[in-house]
Amino acid sequence: MAFDSLSEKLQNVFRNLRNKGRLTEDDVKAAMREVKMALLEADVNFKVVKTFISSVQERAVGQDVLKSLTPGQMVIKIVNEELTRLMGDETTEIALKPGNEITTIMMCGLQGAGKTTMAAKLAGKFKSKGRKPLLVACDIYRPAAIEQLRINAGKVGVDFFQMGTDHAPVDIVKAAIEHAKSNNENVVIIDTAGRLHIDEEMMEELITVKENVGIDHTILTVDSMTGQDAVNVAETFNAKLEITGVILTKLDGDTRGGAALSIKFVTGKPIFYIGTGEKMDDVEQFYPDRMASRILGMGDILTLIDKAEANYNEEQARELEKKIRKAEFDFNDYLEQIKNMRNMGGLGKIMEMLPGMGIGGMNLKNVDLAAGEDGMRQMETIINSMTKEERANPDILNPSRKNRIAKGAGVDIADVNRMVKQFGETRKMMKQMSGMFGGKGKKGKFKMPFNMKF
Amino acid sequence: MSEEKKGFFGRLAAGLAKTRNSISNGLNSIFSAFSSIDDEFYDELEETLIMADIGINATMDIMDDLKTRVKEQKIKNPEDCKQLLIDSIVDQMHVPEDAYDFEKKNSVVLVIGVNGVGKTTSIGKLAGQLKSDGKRVLVAAADTFRAGAIDQLAEWTNRAGVELISQSEGSDPAAVVFDAVTAAKSRHADILLCDTAGRLHNKKNLMEELRKINKIIDREYPDAFRETLIVLDGTTGQNALAQAKQFCEVAEITGIIITKLDGTAKGGIAVAIQKELSIPVKYIGVGEHIDDLQKFDPKAFVEALFEGDKKEE
Numbered sequence: 001m002a003f004d005s006l007s008e009k010l011q012n013v014f015r016n017l018r019n020k021g022r023l024t025e026d027d028v029k030a031a032m033r034e035v036k037m038a039l040l041e042a043d044v045n046f047k048v049v050k051t052f053i054s055s056v057q058e059r060a061v062g063q064d065v066l067k068s069l070t071p072g073q074m075v076i077k078i079v080n081e082e083l084t085r086l087m088g089d090e091t092t093e094i095a096l097k098p099g100n101e102i103t104t105i106m107m108c109g110l111q112g113a114g115k116t117t118m119a120a121k122l123a124g125k126f127k128s129k130g131r132k133p134l135l136v137a138c139d140i141y142r143p144a145a146i147e148q149l150r151i152n153a154g155k156v157g158v159d160f161f162q163m164g165t166d167h168a169p170v171d172i173v174k175a176a177i178e179h180a181k182s183n184n185e186n187v188v189i190i191d192t193a194g195r196l197h198i199d200e201e202m203m204e205e206l207i208t209v210k211e212n213v214g215i216d217h218t219i220l221t222v223d224s225m226t227g228q229d230a231v232n233v234a235e236t237f238n239a240k241l242e243i244t245g246v247i248l249t250k251l252d253g254d255t256r257g258g259a260a261l262s263i264k265f266v267t268g269k270p271i272f273y274i275g276t277g278e279k280m281d282d283v284e285q286f287y288p289d290r291m292a293s294r295i296l297g298m299g300d301i302l303t304l305i306d307k308a309e310a311n312y313n314e315e316q317a318r319e320l321e322k323k324i325r326k327a328e329f330d331f332n333d334y335l336e337q338i339k340n341m342r343n344m345g346g347l348g349k350i351m352e353m354l355p356g357m358g359i360g361g362m363n364l365k366n367v368d369l370a371a372g373e374d375g376m377r378q379m380e381t382i383i384n385s386m387t388k389e390e391r392a393n394p395d396i397l398n399p400s401r402k403n404r405i406a407k408g409a410g411v412d413i414a415d416v417n418r419m420v421k422q423f424g425e426t427r428k429m430m431k432q433m434s435g436m437f438g439g440k441g442k443k444g445k446f447k448m449p450f451n452m453k454f
Numbered sequence: 455m456s457e458e459k460k461g462f463f464g465r466l467a468a469g470l471a472k473t474r475n476s477i478s479n480g481l482n483s484i485f486s487a488f489s490s491i492d493d494e495f496y497d498e499l500e501e502t503l504i505m506a507d508i509g510i511n512a513t514m515d516i517m518d519d520l521k522t523r524v525k526e527q528k529i530k531n532p533e534d535c536k537q538l539l540i541d542s543i544v545d546q547m548h549v550p551e552d553a554y555d556f557e558k559k560n561s562v563v564l565v566i567g568v569n570g571v572g573k574t575t576s577i578g579k580l581a582g583q584l585k586s587d588g589k590r591v592l593v594a595a596a597d598t599f600r601a602g603a604i605d606q607l608a609e610w611t612n613r614a615g616v617e618l619i620s621q622s623e624g625s626d627p628a629a630v631v632f633d634a635v636t637a638a639k640s641r642h643a644d645i646l647l648c649d650t651a652g653r654l655h656n657k658k659n660l661m662e663e664l665r666k667i668n669k670i671i672d673r674e675y676p677d678a679f680r681e682t683l684i685v686l687d688g689t690t691g692q693n694a695l696a697q698a699k700q701f702c703e704v705a706e707i708t709g710i711i712i713t714k715l716d717g718t719a720k721g722g723i724a725v726a727i728q729k730e731l732s733i734p735v736k737y738i739g740v741g742e743h744i745d746d747l748q749k750f751d752p753k754a755f756v757e758a759l760f761e762g763d764k765k766e767e
Contacts, residue, residue: 040510043691046501111714112570112687141742143578143609148602151623155601196717223570227507227691229719250569253654255693278569278599 023071028060031075035296042256042295045231048265056082080292086261087288092245092270094122094217096131096187102180104173104188104214108206108241109221110233111194114249115139116148118221118275119191121283124156125273126187134185136176137162138169138209139193149191156280159185170209177213190215197236206241217244219272222259224248230259231266238267249275252282258295329427331391335383338376378411382419385409394423488532491524495532499539506722506759509692512729516543540756543725547752549734553709554749557584559679562635562646562671566664566705567685568697569652572713572739574603576685577649578610579739579747584645585614592643594634595620596627596667597651607649613744617641627651631667635674646678655700665704682707683736688714688721698727707731713739716746720759 032053039049056079065074096103105122107115116139123133135153137160139145146162153160161176173190180188190209195202209215220234220243237243246263251274260271271286383391385408390397397405397420406413488495496517503513520539529535556563563580565573577593584591593611595618597603604620611618619634631648638646650667653660671678682705686694701707712721715738724735735750 037510040504041692043507043693046504110689110717112572114570142606144602144605146602147605148600151601196714198718223687223689225568225687225690225693227689227694227719227723228505229507229689229717232718233689250654252657253568253693254656254696255691258691 022065023060023063023074025061027071028057028075031060031079032057035079038297039258039261039295042258042297043225043227043230043262044258044295045228045262045265048231048262051265052082052086052261076296080289080296083261083292083296084289087264087292088270089288091285091287092272093285094219094245094272096126097216100184100186102177102186102188103216104177104190105217105219106173106190106192106206106209106215107219107221108192108237108243109194110196110223111142113194113221113223114275115194115221116145116191117152118247118249118273118283119189120149120152120156120158121275121280122273123153123158123187123189124280125283126189127156127158131187132183132185133158133187133189134176134180134183135160136173136188136190138172138190140165140167140169140172141193145191145193152280159183168208169205170212173209173213197233197240203236203240210241218242219244220246220263220267220269222246222248222263224251224257224259224274225253225255226259228262230262234263235266238269243267243269245270245272247271247273247275248286252276256295256297257291260291261295330394331383331386331423334423334426335380335391338380338383378409378415379419379422381409382406382411382416394420394427491530491532491535495535496521502760503722506720507691508722508759509695509726512726515729516725536760540760543756543759544752547725547728547735547750547756549736549750549752553734553736556645556679556681557587557589560644560677561679561681562638562648562675563681563683564648564650564668564671564705565683565685565711566650566701566707567652568654568687569600571652571685571687571690572711573597573652573685574606574610574649575742576683576711576713576737576739576747577647578607578614579744580737581611581616581647582614582744583747584647585616589644590642591616592634592638592641592646593618594631594646594648596630596634597649598623598625598627598630599651603649603651617643627663628666628670631670632674635671635678638678639675655697661700661704664701668705680706681709683709683711684733685711685713686721686724686727688712688739689717689719690723692723692726694723695726695730698731698733702731702733707733709734709736711735711737711739711747712750715758716740721755722759724755725759 035056036049036053039052040046044052059082060075060078063074063078065071066077094103094105107119109115119135123135126133135149135158137146137149139149146165150160150162161172161179163172163175169190169192173188176190177188180186192206192209193202195206197203206218210218218241220237220241222230222233226233234246246260246267246269248257248260248271251257263269264271271288271291273283274286276282276284382405385405390401390405402416402420403413406416409416488498499520500513500517503516504510508516516539519542520535523529523538523542524535527538529538565577567573574597581591581593591614593607593616595604595607597607598621601623604623608618608620617637619630619637621630621633627650634646634648637643648667648671650664651660653664655661668682671680684698684701684707686697690697698707698710710724710727710733712724712735715721721738727733728735735752735755738748738750738755740746740748
C-alpha cells in the first residue's frame with residue numbers, strides 16, 4: 001500500500017539523520033522533500049503544502065534534538081505539531097442554544113458529499129443528548145431525496161418535515177420552524193440539495209434562506225476523499241454562506257484525507273464531526289491530532305513519540321540503566337515496565353501506532369494481541385501478590401513462597417513459575433545488552449527496555 | 455454522428471465555462487509568461503498537473519517523459535512543449551474503437567463505485583440515452599441498501615420510459631440481479647443496466663457481495679456481452695486510484711465514468727488510473743440534465759485539464 005512505502009521513505013531519510021545533536025538545514029530539507037510528497041499524495045492542496053513546508057522548515061532548522069528522540073523523530077515531531085496546530089488545537093462541537101430555544105442548522109455541500117445521511121446522523125446524536133431534533137427536507141431536486149431523509153429520520157426516531165418539491169426552500173424552512181415551535185422541538189436540521197459552488201443560482205437559494213430565516217449554523221459537508229479542488233469548494237461556500245464549520249464524511253475509507261487540512265487552511269473554520277460508516281450512529285468527534293497523523297501517513301507514530309517522552313523520562317532511564325549494569329533489575333522494575341506499556345495504551349494501541357500496521361490496525365488481525373495483553377495483566381497480578389522483600393530480591397523465591405503467591409494471585413503455580421523463568425531470562429538478556437551498551441558511557445542511548453524500532 | 459459531436463462540445467463548453475472562476479493557475483498563463491524552457495518553467499508545469507489531481511507519481515512520470523522528448527526533439531519553444539505534453543496525454547487517454555460495443559449487443563452493464571459518486575444518476579442518464587437510440591433497456595435496482603435509492607432510480611426510469619426490476623429496500627441485491635437477468639432474457643432486452651449500492655472499496659464483505667453479483671450474471675447469462683463501469687467522482691483526489699484498484703479485484707472493469715466535471719475539479723486522477731490500470735474513460739458527467747452524460751473525448755478532456763483561470767488572482 002501507498003502508506004507503507006511512504007512511511008518507509010520517511011524512515012530512510014531519517015535513518016541518515018541519526019546521531020546529530022542539532023537539526024541542520026540540509027537534514028531538514030531532505031526530510032521536507034519527503035513530507036511534501038506525503039502531503040501531496042494525501043491530497044493536501046499544492047499551495048497549502050508549499051506554505052506549510054516553508055513555515056515548518058523555518059522552525060525546524062537549528063532546533064536541538066531532544067535527548068529521548070532521534071533527529072528523524074524530532075523532525076516528525078515538529079511537522080506533526082505544526083500540522084496539528086493548523087488543524088485546530090482542540091475538538092469543537094456544534095453549540096446548541098440552552099433550554100428549549102430553537103437552534104437551526106443548515107447542511108450544505110456538493111452533490112454526493114453525504115449531506116442527507118449526515119443530517120440524520122446529527123439528529124440521532126442530538127436526540128441521544130436529550131434534545132428534540134426535527135429533520136427538514138429541502139432537497140427539492142434530487143429524485144427521492146425527501147424519501148431518503150424520511151426513512152433515515154425514522155431510523156433515528158426523530159420527527160420529519162417536508163412540503164414536497166413545489167415550494168421554495170426558504171418557505172419550507174419557515175414552516176418547519178413553526179412546526180418545531182408547536183411541537184416543542186429545539187434543534188432544526190435542514191437538509192439541502194447538493195450544489196456546485198460555482199452555480200450562482202443554486203447558491204442564491206441558500207443565501208435567501210440564510211437572509212430570511214435565522215440560521216445559527218451553516219455546516220459544509222465535504223467528502224474526505226476530495227482532491228485539490230477542496231480549496232475552491234470550501235473557499236466559495238465560506239465566502240457566500242459564511243459557514244460555521246465543516247463535517248467530513250466517508251472517513252471509514254482508506255483516504256488520507258488531506259482535504260481536511262486544505263479546508264481548514266482556507267476557511268479557518270473548525271471541523272466538528274466525521275462520518276465513519278453506513279450506520280446511523282457512525283458519527284464521531286473530530287480529533288485534530290489524529291487527523292494530522294493520518295494525513296502524514298505515519299500511523300500514530302507521533303502519538304507514540306509523545307507518549308514515550310511523557311511516560312519515560314530520562315532520569316528513570318538512567319536509573320534503570322545503572323540497575324541493569326549491576327544486574328539489580330528486580331520485580332519492581334519489571335512492574336514499572338508493564339505499567340509504562342499500559343500507560344501508552346497497551347500492546348494493541350502501541351502496535352496500531354507503529355507505521356506499516358495500516359490505518360486502524362488493519363494488518364493486526366493475525367497477531368494474538370489479546371493473549372499478549374492477558375499475559376501482561378497476569379504478570380502484574382502475580383507481582384502484586386509478592387511481598388516487598390520478594391519483589392526486591394527475586395532470588396529468594398522458593399516453592400512455598402511461589403505457592404502462596406499463586407494463591408494470592410488466583411493463578412496456577414505453573415503460571416508463577418513461568419513468569420519467574422521469563423523474568424530470569426529478561427534479566428539475563430538485559431545484562432548482556434548492558435554489556436553491549438556499557439563502558440563508553442554514552443548517555444541517552446539506552447531508551448526503552450521494550451525495544452521499539454521506528 | 456456530427457450532430458452528437460456538436461451537442462457534446464456545446465455541452466462541454468457550457469460546463470467548462472463555469473471553470474473560469476477557478477482559482478488555479480492554468481497552463482496558458484504559464485506558457486505566455488515563459489520565453490524559454492528552464493527549471494522554473496518545468497516546476498510551474500508540474501504544479502499545474504498536481505493541481506489537476508493527476509497525482510505526484512503520475513506527474514513525475516509525465517514530466518520525465520516530457521523532458522526526454524524535449525531533449526530528443528531539441529525543442530526550445532514553450533509553446534511547442536505545451537503541444538507535446540497535451541499530445542502525449544491525449545494519446546494515453548485514447549478510447550479504443552470497441553469501447554461502446556455493448557450498445558450494439560445483448561449486454562449486461564454493471565455500474566459500481568463508492569458512495570455518492572453518482573452511480574444512480576449516471577444509470578438514469580444512460581438509460582434515457584440508450585432508450586432514445588431505440589434500444590430496449592431494462593434497469594435493475596440492486597442498491598437495496600441506501601434509503602430512497604430504489605425510488606430515486608424509479609424516478610429516473612420513469613422519465614426515461616424504461617422498465618425497472620426492483621424488490622424492497624433491504625432485500626438481497628444478488629436476488630434482484632438474478633430476477634433482472636431472467637427478465638432481460640425473457641423480455642429480449644438489448645441492454646440490462648444494473649445499479650449497485652455505493653460501497654467503500656476497503657469494506658471486505660461489501661466487495662464480496664459485488665463478486666457474488668458478478669458471478670450470478672456470469673452464470674445466468676453467459677452469452678451476454680459484459681460491460682462493467684466504475685463511476686468515479688471527478689472531485690476525488692488520489693483515493694480514486696485505490697478505489698479503481700480494489701474494484702478491479704472483484705470485477706473485470708471495462709471502463710470509467712467520471713462525474714461532476716462541471717465544477718472546478720479537473721478529474722486528473724483518471725490520467726493516473728489509465729496509466730496504471732489501462733482502463734479507458736468512456737463517459738463523463740458534466741451536469742444534472744439527462745444529456746449531461748457524454749462520451750469521453752480525450753482531446754477536450756486534456757485541454758480542459760489544462761484550461762486555466764481566466765480571472766486574475
